[in-house]
Amino acid sequence: MRFTVTIQLNQSEIPKDRSRIFLSLIKFWLEKENPELFHKLYGSKATIRKDFTYxxxxxDCKFKREIIEIPDKQAFLNLSSYDPGLGIHIYNALLKGKGHIYSYKDLSMCIRDIQLQKEKLISTDVAFFQTMSPCVVREHHEETNRDWFYSLSEEKGRKLFLQNVQIQVVETLPEAKEDAQEMEIEVFKNKEVKVKHYGIEVLANICELEIKAKSYILDYLYKAGIGSLKSTGFGMLKVR
Known part of the structure; x- marks a missing residue:
């Protein structure tokens, strides 16, 4: 399920740490519409994989040192979910918020429109994707509880990215364990970007990807997003 939400802002400047702002909008309306689902996704101390991305x-915005200038005071939130049920719940929650004001500090946001988008059918064992939001390669060190981020322009980054994606696939699709090991990912036209995310700068990648895998795995990645932090504003894909 894929849809676009048009959001009107009350001011033309927002903080560069934008992911937390718009995720808070999703979480606010989801908690109001479906408290049980909200608690399942966000209320537990255990981190669970959320198979949606945005x-x-x-x-025509301008990025400055600490803010983003948005002259027309509009933002478009593109959201995709692999699980149709989850997608419908999020869609209904945001629909409930249509026409109402939600405030994050001094920024007010009002959902003006929600439009369903047609999904592409993937029926082959190779697909070409373009990132709609930067994808992240993260290595987490349990002993220090620190994260390291890598570029897809580096061999280590590409190798770790493939490993992370394979783990992601198998966690949601356990039956794909053997097929996931056969996956191949090629990276093209990569551009490294630094994104402010919950107070830290995250190294991320805007690129094109050629992924060879079974069509059902490709379909999953297309709908659920790819890589680390994919349910917090990273890793959304479109078929090229």
């Missing part, structure tokens, strides 16, 4: 389009 990206932001801010129009």
């Amino acid at each position: 990206s932001l389009f801010l129009g």
Whole structure:
């Protein structure tokens, strides 16, 4: 399930740490519409994989040192879910918020429109994707509880990215364990970007991907997003 949410802002400047702002909008309306699902996704101390992803389009915006200037005061939230049920719940929650004001500090947001988008059918064992939001390669060190981020322009980054994606696939699709090991990922036209995310700068990648895998795995990645932090504004894909 894939849809676009049009959001009107009350001001033309927002903080560069934008992911937490728009995720808070999703969480606010989801908690109001479906408290049980909200608690399942966000209320537990245990981190669970959320098989949805989203990206932001801010129009003719300008990135400055600490803020983003958005002259027309509009943001477009593109959201995709692999699980149709989860997608419907999020869609209904945001629909409930349509026309109402949600405030994050001094920023007020009002959902003006929600439009369903047609999904592409993937029926082959190779697909070409373009990132709609930067994808993240993260290595987490349990002993120090620290994260390291890598570029897809580096061999280590590409190797770790493949490993992370294989783990992601198998966690949601246990039956794909053997097929996931056969997956191949090629990276093209990579551009490294640094994204402010919950107070830290995250190294991320805007690129094109050629992924060879069974069609059902490709379909999953297309709908659920790819890589680390994919349910917090990273890793959304479109078929090229």
